Amino acid sequence: MINLKKAEVVSDLKRVSLRSKVRKKESYSDGPYVGNKGLKTMSAFRQRADFGAELTLPSNFHRLRCDGIRQGGPNTIKRYGTRISFDFTCSMDLLGQFSFDGNEFAAKDFGNQFHFLPSAVLHPKKVSDIAATIKHVWQMGPASGLTVAARGHGHSLQGQAQAPQGIVINMESLSGQEMQVHRGKFPYVDVPAGELWINILHECLKYGLAPKSWTDYLHLTVGGTLSNAGISGQAFRHGPQISNVHQLEVVTGKGEVVVCSEEKNADLFHAVLGGLGQFGIITRARISLEPAPKMVKWIRVLYSDFSTFARDQEYLISAENTFDYIEGLVIVNKTGLINNWRASFNPEDPEQANQFVSDGRTLFCLELTKNFNPDEATKTNKEIKSLLSQLSYIPSTLFVTEVSYVEFLDRVHAAELKLRSKGLWELPHPWLNLLVPRSKIHSFAEGVFGSILTDTNNGPVLVYPVNKSKWDNRTSFVTPEEDIFYLVAFLPHAVPSSTENNGLQHLLSINKRILNFCEAAHLGVKQYLPYYTTQEEWRSHYGPRWEVFVQRKSAYDPLAILAPGQRIFQKAISIL
Structure with missing residues (x-):
């Protein structure tokens, strides 16, 4: 001793x-x-x-x-x-x-x-x-000021996985542990929380299986995304990643190792899912799987009117037979948009596509995929044609490509490699992710797109709806109360030394203006990957669920040891 x-x-x-x-x-x-x-x-x-x-x-x-x-x-x-x-x-x-x-x-x-x-x-x-x-x-x-933060692949946005004067746990050190794929009527995979989703994909594909719900970027750890939510274009159907977990192994703020699920230690199970690391460190997870397709039809179309764009998105996420992935993008004053697409996509009508001009316009891109196996190509093409016939996009902007399932899911990593080669990856990323109620999305679009947001040249802006019925209210994650809400994600990169529109301070000011607009207009917006600096703001974020959040903190991490970078609870320190 x-x-x-x-x-x-x-x-x-x-x-x-x-x-x-x-x-x-x-x-x-x-x-x-x-x-x-x-x-x-x-x-x-x-x-x-x-x-x-x-x-x-x-x-x-x-x-x-x-x-x-x-x-x-x-x-x-x-x-x-x-x-x-x-x-x-x-x-x-x-x-x-x-x-x-x-x-x-x-x-x-x-x-x-x-x-x-x-x-x-x-x-x-x-x-x-x-x-x-x-x-x-x-x-x-409480006499100690030490805190502990779990760090995955380092993809946090505002220091959430940092521990000033404390201990950071490098969760990727656990990634070498064995992944165990289980087949059967309800297949699943057991994985260490430090494993990257891209590695899980490759392992599961050996058995013809894959997770149901994804993030757009797969070089993230399981523990990291499950501590937040994990959302992409499959969420309208399968829910976020936190809705596709059978079981977790968690280390609480007392150092207890607890296995939890819907049936066992259910309160802890729901607490840590979307819990921002406040109640325990996820060390292992059991993820739901489904049969994996071989190929993907990847489609993009454009709209000039937000109302039509949103109506078509909501139709698709509510239809019984629909696409497998549904996302959208806002494009403001983008030069040569169609020409850029040609590098990866084929226009349905090349002549009409040549005449389309995006300069100076606010446009809305609907991005869709349909999964299939090679022997299903004819049937899949017919299904796509039928679905597209119900939509009101600009006809000359239909672009289609065909890629492998892995290539589509790992698409952002391909972009990452290009950006890294130009020194544009490790820049500040002042991202802002919002969840907007369906009833307020038109007010949001009118006040932000093309008004506060004058261009999208610094990074993409995503906007797409999801069904609230696919989210579990027992988890720590909070959403707007309506049956459908939209993810709106502003994903710019900044040039640190710039004082122009691509400068960090300018982009942060844009985020602030957007948040101020939402508050003044009483839109009922919630932040995804939230960043607040006061407990009053966190209390407002959680609303009526704040009391449960605090009770869970008292039960599982009463000394506020875990995840200090979230800035929710400050560790009380007794001075001797």
């Missing part, structure tokens, strides 16, 4: 000194990690502190590797926070390891707007590593 008493943690960290009295003669070894297989380890963070420590080492203790516990270590961690004092007692068996150097990746995310370094990063080998770490922080009690 190692006892470290009354350690003072200071925000500006430069050195660590350890004064220790070792009762059993052992040797120390410096190294970049704390926590190696089979070793009792001390959760020691590179800090400026004076430890009055008494170390009692077990007889089978061979060596203690403590990087940063030596005087004047060369690498320091910038910390953000206040002075904290705590009684510190821990003893952990870890198969994984802590890293104290080279953790800059844990202070970055896709949004690229917030950068807070943690004190340490845990690279777990087993779920028990995560449980032991959280349990240790829990046992430290």
Whole structure:
């Protein structure tokens, strides 16, 4: 057992000194990690502190590797926070390891707007590593300021997976665990939460199966999307990804490992789905599967009138026989739109398509797919023709292509590779995702598209409806109350040094204007991937469900250890 008493943690960290009295003669070894297989380890963070420590080492203790516990270590961690004092007692068996150097990746995310370094990063080998770490922080009690955040593939937008002065858990360290596909009448796959959806797709396809519901981008972790919702063009039929989960394994804010489902520990199951990491860290999930198609017919058509566009979308998501994927885009003042499409799509009428001009116009693109196998091509073409005959798009703008199922689902990654090659991927992404009630979508469109939003050259703007009946109100996710609501997603990238329309501050101001408009017009909008800075805003976001949210927090993470980057609950700290 190692006892470290009354350690003072200071925000500006430069050195660590350890004064220790070792009762059993052992040797120390410096190294970049704390926590190696089979070793009792001390959760020691590179800090400026004076430890009055008494170390009692077990007889089978061979060596203690403590990087940063030596005087004047060369690498320091910038910390953000206040002075904290705590009684510190821990003893952990870890198969994984802590890293104290080279953790800059844990202070970055896709949004690229917030950068807070943690004190340490845990690279777990087993779920028990995560449980032991959280349990240790829990046992430290409210006297400790340590918090813990789970990080997947780093696709958060506003620092939600960061832990200033805390511990970040690198969930991708668990991705090497085996995925288990189960066939049968109700097929499913058991996966570690750090696994990427693209890898799950490839594994399931070996059995002719695939998950039912997706996100547009598949290089995200299971735990990350299930902690939010996971939504794409299949959601109108299957619901979001959180509606397609049979079972979860969760580590709560007390360090307890709990298996939960609709039948067992149901409250925790529903709490963590869409729970923004507030009630537990998802470590494993059982995902519903369906037979996978081989091919996809991918279709795009344009509208000049939003009312007609929305009417056709709502018709398609309500029809019994319809497309398999339905999304839409807003296009404002886009030059050469049709010519850009020709690189991947074929116009139904090339001559008419040549005459279409998009410059200076606000247009609405309906994007559709129909899944099929090669021996079903003739039947599928007839079904598509019948469905399109019910729509009122601009005839000259019908474009169609045929791709493999994998190529369609992984389409955003193909765009990512192009952007990375131009240095345009790791830019700030001031995204704004909104859920707009059906009854208010026309007011929203009139006030935002072509008015506040004067062009879409900095990134796509998605708009498409989903059926509320496919969402489970028992989860932590909140939606508008109407039977149909729209996802409207503004997905720009910013040039940090620019003061023009592509500059970060300009794009953030556009987001603010949109939110102010929604509030002033009383549209009843909810944020998806929400970002708020005060608890009053969070209370308003959850509305009548706030009380349940708080009760669940008290039950599963009463010290507010988990997911500090969401800025919902602040960890209470007792000063000794």
